[in-house]
Amino acid sequence: MSANTYDAIVIGSGISGGWAAKELTEKGLKTIMLERGKNIEHIKDYVNANKGPWEFEHRGGRTQKMIEDYPVLKRDYPLNETNLDYWVDEKESPYTEIKRFDWFRGYHVGGRSLMWGRQSYRWHDTDFEANLKDGIAVDWPIRYKDLEKWYSYAEKFAGISGNRDGVPILPDGDFMPPMEMNVVEKDVQKRFKEFYKDTRHFVIGRTANITVPHNNRTNCQYRNKCWLGCPFGAYFSTQSATLPAAMATGNLTVRPWSIVKEIIYDKDTKKAKGVRIVDAETNKTYEFFAKIVFVNASALNSAWVLMNSATDVWEGGLGSSSGELGHNVMDHHLGVGAGGRIEGFEDKYTFGRRANGIYIPRYRNLNGEKRDYIRGFGYQGGGSRANWSRDIAELSIGGAFKDALSEPGSWSFGMGGFGETLPYHENKITLDKEKKDKWGLPTLAIDVEVKDNERKMRVDMMNDAVEMLTNAGVKDVKGYTSEGILGRGIHEMGTARMGRDPKTSVLNEWNQVWDAKNVFVTDGAAMTSAACQNPSLTYMALTARAANHAVEELKKGNI
Numbered sequence: 001m002s003a004n005t006y007d008a009i010v011i012g013s014g015i016s017g018g019w020a021a022k023e024l025t026e027k028g029l030k031t032i033m034l035e036r037g038k039n040i041e042h043i044k045d046y047v048n049a050n051k052g053p054w055e056f057e058h059r060g061g062r063t064q065k066m067i068e069d070y071p072v073l074k075r076d077y078p079l080n081e082t083n084l085d086y087w088v089d090e091k092e093s094p095y096t097e098i099k100r101f102d103w104f105r106g107y108h109v110g111g112r113s114l115m116w117g118r119q120s121y122r123w124h125d126t127d128f129e130a131n132l133k134d135g136i137a138v139d140w141p142i143r144y145k146d147l148e149k150w151y152s153y154a155e156k157f158a159g160i161s162g163n164r165d166g167v168p169i170l171p172d173g174d175f176m177p178p179m180e181m182n183v184v185e186k187d188v189q190k191r192f193k194e195f196y197k198d199t200r201h202f203v204i205g206r207t208a209n210i211t212v213p214h215n216n217r218t219n220c221q222y223r224n225k226c227w228l229g230c231p232f233g234a235y236f237s238t239q240s241a242t243l244p245a246a247m248a249t250g251n252l253t254v255r256p257w258s259i260v261k262e263i264i265y266d267k268d269t270k271k272a273k274g275v276r277i278v279d280a281e282t283n284k285t286y287e288f289f290a291k292i293v294f295v296n297a298s299a300l301n302s303a304w305v306l307m308n309s310a311t312d313v314w315e316g317g318l319g320s321s322s323g324e325l326g327h328n329v330m331d332h333h334l335g336v337g338a339g340g341r342i343e344g345f346e347d348k349y350t351f352g353r354r355a356n357g358i359y360i361p362r363y364r365n366l367n368g369e370k371r372d373y374i375r376g377f378g379y380q381g382g383g384s385r386a387n388w389s390r391d392i393a394e395l396s397i398g399g400a401f402k403d404a405l406s407e408p409g410s411w412s413f414g415m416g417g418f419g420e421t422l423p424y425h426e427n428k429i430t431l432d433k434e435k436k437d438k439w440g441l442p443t444l445a446i447d448v449e450v451k452d453n454e455r456k457m458r459v460d461m462m463n464d465a466v467e468m469l470t471n472a473g474v475k476d477v478k479g480y481t482s483e484g485i486l487g488r489g490i491h492e493m494g495t496a497r498m499g500r501d502p503k504t505s506v507l508n509e510w511n512q513v514w515d516a517k518n519v520f521v522t523d524g525a526a527m528t529s530a531a532c533q534n535p536s537l538t539y540m541a542l543t544a545r546a547a548n549h550a551v552e553e554l555k556k557g558n559i
Contacts (some may be wrong), residue, residue, distance in 0.1 A: 014111025017296035018238030021545035037107030046229030066084030102487035141509035184383030222352025265310035299524035303495035332489035336467035338415030340477035357382035381415025
């Protein structure tokens, strides 16, 4: 085996890339994982993980310079000084917004597995059957039963804490002990159950934060500093979980600063034979060769790699023969919900800073109900007490002001919706060959928006939130909504969908590219529909399943 030849290449090191590296190396394949950004070493490089807010120059906030330098990131909560270097330099890596799309990216080893929200839910057969039932897009080539054992496999390794709630639409999993609801959440849950019986459900979130020691990782310390990197390894990330497992095999090479420019396609064998990269530090080009290639660069960038590959064979790139590559972009639409005030409980407080909340699973358009839109939504939220940083209108100076700030404020309860976006063919990305990035590579043009179905759904998402909180005893409930800009869910999906027919999909039921069967895509790009649950657990299960299949096929000589 020459220096640049491996059994497998993994493009990307985030949630799905880390899983691909783990699975392939544990099955004996010499693997190289290529990451376009810098290395971040577990614990050592979490430089802000143990800092208090007062240790940051701007108390963790944002400056005018940051706002100027990060015109996209400034649109929402991610822009702040505590983990700024985890987010992409937007001047080096621009993109074109044909329609506004808030693309929040992390280019480094671990990718967004270091910054994700960690909510981890299984899908239900209703989700896998929805496209077929509704006559939308194409049918998923798999069902829940095809992923069930892989969900368990992923949960057991990643460490998902949660409760077995017995909610039909939200399959139970192999969970660690759940985190506990606080006193206000328990009270709201009790009233919620009394009002809605079994028609709607209110449960503790299922999160990839371990609650008991696991695989040399220490259980969650309730610091809620997850997106600074966890020195305890308490939440699932590439650094805390999959990368150590892959490195332990002796079969993994990690190469940061490696921008995969294209997959090298062999016209004679109709397979990929490797990849071509640009070294992000030197601008030099290198080639790496392997028997199989896993594309895990995140949904939009994975499509970019495919669209930039084999263009001498297919004008639209590798995997474009169906005309679907780059199309059907999805994200969850959010920025809609409600909140209000909780009376009483002044003598109660929360324990630590729990890195989790409550979850209300989907209940609309189920069991024969029909709204003026299809699909549905869920809610995430929780109860909390205002802290010392609140503004006290009645006081502005002096000892009384300081005394008041030393006491916790009033209790409140809020929740925000996560709605399903349909896979519209016209929601698409294309290569912008005029606008180049720092390395002279074409950038992406994004043409994606919510449409009438989502807009109708958002009316229910706000009104239902107001109604549920009011019925559960929350006071002064106020709803809120916004435009529903896509991207800010940070759940990009679609672009290289799975399907049953090479004429209408990019990937088959094993996540193989129809046009090159030794190329696998197992991140958000593969999703055929979006459901309304957080998708990362499904990426993990799909990746483990596809890697298992890839190695079996390799052994049989089929790829």
